[in-house]
Amino acid sequence: MMFKDYFTQAGTNRRALLAWIGAAALSGCQQLPIDGPLASDVRGELTLRQRVPFRLVRLYPDMVPILREGGPGPEHFITDLGPAAPRIGPGDKLVVTIVEPSAGGLFSALPNPAMPSAEAGARVVTLPEVTVDTDGRVSMPFTGPISVNGLTHVAAAERIRGALADQAITPQVIVSTAASGASGITVAGAVKTPGPLPLRYGGESILEAIARAGGVTDVPEALVVQLIRFAQPHRVRMGTLIDRPETNIQVRLGDYIHVLADPRRYMVLGATGRVNEERLTADRTTMAGALARAGGLLDYRADAQSVMLFRYETPEILDRIAAIDARLARARGEDVPIPDTPRRTAQDAPQPVVFVLNLRSASGFFMAEAIDVRDRDLIYAPNSEYTQWQKFLDIIRLTANPVASSATAARSF
Numbered sequence: 494m495m496f497k498d499y500f501t502q503a504g505t506n507r508r509a510l511l512a513w514i515g516a517a518a519l520s521g522c523q524q525l526p527i528d529g530p531l532a533s534d535v536r537g538e539l540t541l542r543q544r545v546p547f548r549l550v551r552l553y554p555d556m557v558p559i560l561r562e563g564g565p566g567p568e569h570f571i572t573d574l575g576p577a578a579p580r581i582g583p584g585d586k587l588v589v590t591i592v593e594p595s596a597g598g599l600f601s602a603l604p605n606p607a608m609p610s611a612e613a614g615a616r617v618v619t620l621p622e623v624t625v626d627t628d629g630r631v632s633m634p635f636t637g638p639i640s641v642n643g644l645t646h647v648a649a650a651e652r653i654r655g656a657l658a659d660q661a662i663t664p665q666v667i668v669s670t671a672a673s674g675a676s677g678i679t680v681a682g683a684v685k686t687p688g689p690l691p692l693r694y695g696g697e698s699i700l701e702a703i704a705r706a707g708g709v710t711d712v713p714e715a716l717v718v719q720l721i722r723f724a725q726p727h728r729v730r731m732g733t734l735i736d737r738p739e740t741n742i743q744v745r746l747g748d749y750i751h752v753l754a755d756p757r758r759y760m761v762l763g764a765t766g767r768v769n770e771e772r773l774t775a776d777r778t779t780m781a782g783a784l785a786r787a788g789g790l791l792d793y794r795a796d797a798q799s800v801m802l803f804r805y806e807t808p809e810i811l812d813r814i815a816a817i818d819a820r821l822a823r824a825r826g827e828d829v830p831i832p833d834t835p836r837r838t839a840q841d842a843p844q845p846v847v848f849v850l851n852l853r854s855a856s857g858f859f860m861a862e863a864i865d866v867r868d869r870d871l872i873y874a875p876n877s878e879y880t881q882w883q884k885f886l887d888i889i890r891l892t893a894n895p896v897a898s899s900a901t902a903a904r905s906f
Contacts, residue, residue: 529763532799532875535847547845548811554856555817557863560848563810564865570729571722573742579670579692580746581641581649583627586672589653590619592665622671635660646670678744680706682752683716698741700734702750714774715756721749759866761787763874764795773868780850781861783872790852796877797852802864803871805843 530538539549550556581587593616623631629642636656641649650666657664677692685707699718703709709716709731716731722745731752734741744750757773766788771778780802784790790797850864851857866872 529873529875531878532796532801532849533878535801535875545845547847549847549849550811550814550818551849551851552860552864553817553821554860555821556814557860559810559813559817560864563807564867567737568729568733568740570733570740571720571727571742572739573745580643580645581625581629581670582746583625583629583642585625585670586622587625587631587641587649588619588622588669588671589631589633589650590617590667590669591653591657591661592617592667593662594665641668677746678702678748678750680750680752682750683710683754684708684752685710692744692746696743698743699750700741702744702748703752709752711754711756712774715754715772717753717755719751719753721751722747757868759783759868759870759872761872761874764791764876765789765874766791773866778866779862780864780866780872781858783866784861784874787872790874794876795874797874799875800850800852800857800861801873801875802848802850803873804846804848804867804869806846807843808841811844811846 536549538547620634623633625631625641626638628640630638630640632638633653633656636653639653639656641652644652646668650668653668654664654666657666677690679689680702681687684703687706690702690705697705699720703718713731713735718729718731718734720727720729729740758770759773759778760768760770761783762768765784769787771783771786784800790800850861852861
């Protein structure tokens, strides 16, 4: 009776297992472990309003040229006509020379031999060096403190001349800088010797100022230069400053140049040889190249017909792609309305979109080689539905093995 009960129980377990298999088959493989969504999961999200809204677009060759047009355009940066005239600031040491065209004036001194061009009978006096105080003023004899902060040398000379006009005989004033006490500009961030730098009066560009700070600590493609001028920040990639000389403008007094490490990156996830995050270099990187760098698709796992590119795209590009999609659908005999062309403004934000590429076809490989990878792109190779079913069958085999062994033992009696 003991063996009979055992085999009866084995038969019951087998029937229960078959019932469990049937129930699991009805629910599919959604409960099995997976490292990302299946292609069917992504398509299913389109109707779920509580998720991030996105567009799903299957790519065709006619769409690739439009995607290439939609790449990042040239960076805009502030323009400058040239180096600014040097400005006087606190700490500067000034040399002030005053010329009176005739004798008997306020300043009675012999003609200055250093100024042979002075008119006959003119009186010339060069005052001892004066230092601009923290309030931007200089102390002058017969006038008292005069504010010169932020003035050019010509403007400072005119202000001093005006202060002397009622005392001297038609004075002429010349102002020059003996030594600069102001830092001029500051270069900080990813440079070898960050800190303040004196402004070169002959003028210099942003890249020349960075070079004077010892140069950068990373490759130019990974850096962004932020220029703060008059309390307004302006950003541009360092590669742009090198490739487009018109953006490499002249620095001005008070400029703050901050070199930031901000490499452009993309990610490859899913059923590939390895999951990684890569830097975008100055050279062109295609979708095919990015997949190759990640080790390619895994034959036994990847759904090669549904390789996905996640990115943000402008509404104008998406509308043009939608028009092509509708035209191709009508060519296949589908009743698809022609999409409207809405009015767009410069403020329209880029929208999330998932482009689906079929790498089981030759045209898919040509498209993958023609599509450029952009900053923050995510390439995802989903598992195939077959892989999930294979996992499901493996679990069944492992679960059914003890029952099969019991049945074999029963038949041997």
